[in-house]
Amino acid sequence: MSVRILGIDPGTAIVGWAIIDDYGGGRVKHVAHGCIETESTKSDADRLGEIARDFEQIVATYAPAEMGIEQLFYFKNQKTIITVAQARGVLLLCAERAHLAIGEYTPLQVKQAVAGNGRAEKAQVQAMVKTIFHLDAVPRPDDAADALAVAFCHSASRVMHRVA
């Protein structure tokens, strides 16, 4: 028995996504990863529509049961925070409509889960993602690697909740 988890790293022009299978006890398997890109020349509404359609396609293809997604903080990337938050709202709505169980995690929680250190450097987190999922290389773009990290954080959080 495994639980399929979708990891999401919401961004401005790129939304990273990853699919993993969680077999419990820290055993996870990489299934797929990628990113949703939208054109900056399009309107906000058109870009949000594309993000929703691509998200629904991923859910239809891989049928995840749960989703891990990064939380946003207003003091981070102030100039793009509105665009990122609008995209995150759409992703949360689509997840709710797909009946996914949703876990939200701070960047600190993600780094802690993946690298054992909430203040780990980005490169260190990405190297751990490569190791954890037995990948030949760090996934590119960064957004996809970050999505794998969030998916792993969600699986680790599931273990903790089960133990507690």
Added chain:
Amino acid sequence: MSVRILGIDPGTAIVGWAIIDDYGGGRVKHVAHGCIETESTKSDADRLGEIARDFEQIVATYAPAEMGIEQLFYFKNQKTIITVAQARGVLLLCAERAHLAIGEYTPLQVKQAVAGNGRAEKAQVQAMVKTIFHLDAVPRPDDAADALAVAFCHSASRVMHRVA
């Protein structure tokens, strides 16, 4: 011939909405107004789901062809900007899926259109909304009055585009 316009004032716990008919040449008629409220005890995803369902209900009931919505700025209400932007993303997505033509307006543009002065006080804008739409009183809550102001701004913008 008239064009039915939906005005939206996106907020944290409350989304103001208004429906007006635009007969051209500055002639407008109030049809309905109200607000979408969500419970702060619920998760982000559940609240966004409620906003989407209520928005779809309004569109199904009144069948607007166009939508005017306020733009957000990151220097305004920093602590709630993420929640408001997430809701705004959902509203834009639902408008796109309902094939509404969308106009986005700054608070300055809305005040200019309604009160003839981009720096008008809130009370002044609300009094003008009451006058423009021949209402017995200023609509409550404020969010609904603001939504009527945005709807009127969109109708005024349509006139300008036609003349230009």
